[in-house]
Amino acid sequence: MAAASGDSEGGEVGGVYQHHAQRAVCASRAKYREGRRPRAVKVYTINLESRYLLIQGVPALGVMKELVELFALYGTIEEYNPLDDYPAEEFTEVYLIKFQKIQSARVAKRKLDERSFFGSLLHVCYAPEFETVQETREKLQDRRKYIAKVTNCRDQFQVKKQNLNAYFQKTFQPDAPGFHTSEVATNNWNLPAHICDPGQSPCYKLSLNNAASASEECYQNTLSAPQYASDCAETSAYCSQRTLMPQSAQHGIQSILAHHNLQRELASDSGVSRFMPRTTQLQERKRRREEGNKFALIGKDTDNTEIMIGPRLPEPPKIDMDDESLNTSASLIRNKLKEVTLPVQVPELSGEMSLNIPTKPTVKQRRRI
Amino acid sequence: MLAMPYPERSIMSQKQQDLLGLGRLEYLQALVTEFQVTESSEAKEQVLANLANFAYDPKNYDYLRQLKVLDLFLDMLTEDNDTLVEFALGGLCNLCLDKVNKDYILEADGVAAVINCLSCSNEETVVSAVTTLMYLTTPQSRQQITALPVVECMLRFSLSANRRLSNLATIFLEDYCSPLQVEEARNLTKHTALGIPLPKN
Numbered sequence: 001m002a003a004a005s006g007d008s009e010g011g012e013v014g015g016v017y018q019h020h021a022q023r024a025v026c027a028s029r030a031k032y033r034e035g036r037r038p039r040a041v042k043v044y045t046i047n048l049e050s051r052y053l054l055i056q057g058v059p060a061l062g063v064m065k066e067l068v069e070l071f072a073l074y075g076t077i078e079e080y081n082p083l084d085d086y087p088a089e090e091f092t093e094v095y096l097i098k099f100q101k102i103q104s105a106r107v108a109k110r111k112l113d114e115r116s117f118f119g120s121l122l123h124v125c126y127a128p129e130f131e132t133v134q135e136t137r138e139k140l141q142d143r144r145k146y147i148a149k150v151t152n153c154r155d156q157f158q159v160k161k162q163n164l165n166a167y168f169q170k171t172f173q174p175d176a177p178g179f180h181t182s183e184v185a186t187n188n189w190n191l192p193a194h195i196c197d198p199g200q201s202p203c204y205k206l207s208l209n210n211a212a213s214a215s216e217e218c219y220q221n222t223l224s225a226p227q228y229a230s231d232c233a234e235t236s237a238y239c240s241q242r243t244l245m246p247q248s249a250q251h252g253i254q255s256i257l258a259h260h261n262l263q264r265e266l267a268s269d270s271g272v273s274r275f276m277p278r279t280t281q282l283q284e285r286k287r288r289r290e291e292g293n294k295f296a297l298i299g300k301d302t303d304n305t306e307i308m309i310g311p312r313l314p315e316p317p318k319i320d321m322d323d324e325s326l327n328t329s330a331s332l333i334r335n336k337l338k339e340v341t342l343p344v345q346v347p348e349l350s351g352e353m354s355l356n357i358p359t360k361p362t363v364k365q366r367r368r369i
Numbered sequence: 370m371l372a373m374p375y376p377e378r379s380i381m382s383q384k385q386q387d388l389l390g391l392g393r394l395e396y397l398q399a400l401v402t403e404f405q406v407t408e409s410s411e412a413k414e415q416v417l418a419n420l421a422n423f424a425y426d427p428k429n430y431d432y433l434r435q436l437k438v439l440d441l442f443l444d445m446l447t448e449d450n451d452t453l454v455e456f457a458l459g460g461l462c463n464l465c466l467d468k469v470n471k472d473y474i475l476e477a478d479g480v481a482a483v484i485n486c487l488s489c490s491n492e493e494t495v496v497s498a499v500t501t502l503m504y505l506t507t508p509q510s511r512q513q514i515t516a517l518p519v520v521e522c523m524l525r526f527s528l529s530a531n532r533r534l535s536n537l538a539t540i541f542l543e544d545y546c547s548p549l550q551v552e553e554a555r556n557l558t559k560h561t562a563l564g565i566p567l568p569k570n
Contacts, residue, residue, distance in 0.1 A: 136537065
């Protein structure tokens with residue numbers, strides 16, 4: 001079975017592949033199809049991508065360390081080595097770098113291709129021919145999982161929300177008298193989440209199990225990032241502390257709502273992993289800072305020493321940022337700020353939201369109108 | 370963590386958007402229109418490549434279905450121009466994992482069209498074809514996809530010195546075919562000297 005003989009000149013590792021040859025930049029694109037950077041006409045598929053990057057045009061100056069450091073900026077590098085046998089232009093070397101994750105390779109390729117490095121232009125391309133069968137298999141599987149996740153995620157997090165609702169109603173029902181109202185409030189509040197059809201998503205059973213399991217486990221399951229977990233644990237501790245207080249009718253409602261809110265958002269947050277570009281992160285940070293200042297100001301404006309009791313008016317609607325994920329992070333931050341900024345920055349404000357109530361029992365209560 | 374959305378490649382630049390003041394759907398519509406009306410085969414190739422790259426990002430699937438881009442890709446598979454075939458199959462490979470798209474392609478008998486591309490001489494086309502066939506495999510389509518001639522072809526590919534192709538063919542044989550099917554194809558190959566030609570590199 002000599003089927004393979006003579007059919008591909010570049011087959012051996014170290015040979016030259018057609019897809020590595022840099023294609024001519026396309027100069028005849030219609031105006032509206034012009035990109036930010038001049039590019040050749042090429043279609044990318046998962047077959048062309050790889051965790052392996054081939055770097056051509058590295059000046060032969062003994063700069064491997066610098067090269068690897070440069071690439072390491074974009075993710076963990078698993079392996080790297082010079083390809084001595086790979087045909088290269090005079091005075092240049094060719095290197096192979098294997099990233100741990102394909103996403104790192106994607107970003108590194110995009111950022112470093114055509115980049116000047118010690119006076120020479122790097123040519124970076126994917127090198128899938130260095131993959132083992134198993135690595136190729138995993139790459140194809142990852143793409144499969146990614147598509148499944150993205151195309152199913154809407155159903156998924158709706159179901160998660162629903163289960164969490166059930167879970168919280170169950171958990172908080174039995175206690176103090178104030179919880180009667182709280183339950184109603186929670187119910188009303190969550191109506192939109194019940195629209196979805198639970199039978200459709202494959203993760204339904206799984207989520208049910210989650211809901212039935214012990215609370216901490218549930219948090220662990222529904223949360224993706226560790227800082228969220230700590231946030232949440234904090235809130236739940238906070239919440240249970242509240243429920244023990246005798247005058248806690250309305251606090252109970254609030255904290256449950258807050259807690260619940262947080263949970264819902266966390267759930268949807270873990271549903272999709274979103275790529276957030278750096279510019280967005282910076283904007284977010286700036287906004288967070290401004291928000292912080294605003295909260296501090298509000299705190300001073302409403303500065304009084306009275307404690308308000310009675311049902312709370314619905315809060316003004318939050319700013320809609322036109323994006324579920326952004327809204328999620330925004331209200332996560334809002335909730336966190338409520339906890340953090342008020343007690344610290346305006347300690348004299350007993351605040352409906354702060355934890356200081358038990359320490360100031362002397363203040364007269366006044367019914368909210 | 371799995372792969373994240375793929376930035377930039379399939380997202381039109383601000384400049385492009387500003388140029389026409391278009392939303393995503395309108396932009397894609399403009400591409401499809403240009404593809405249909407242009408006389409220039411160069412422009413056709415460029416636009417098809419554009420569309421195929423847009424097909425990589427699941428965010429665009431709704432639009433692409435709306436604009437019947439799946440039919441467009443499928444039609445192009447029988448073109449004479451190798452580049453058009455390569456790009457169209459790349460597009461199909463990019464979007465065929467989505468359940469709705471997959472059903473659509475299977476319904477339109479895309480499997481037969483993709484199998485035909487296995488005999489192309491263009492490496493990218495063949496590689497996309499193998500992956501697309503794996504991604505299109507369902508209990509219903511399995512029989513057609515793992516038909517004897519296809520398995521035989523994969524057997525030959527798996528011996529290719531082209532590592533990308535041999536890896537994919539090996540996965541196809543190991544994960545999508547039964548040992549019996551492979552054995553059967555192996556016996557067949559022993560008797561025939563000629564098979565489907567391998568792609569040139």
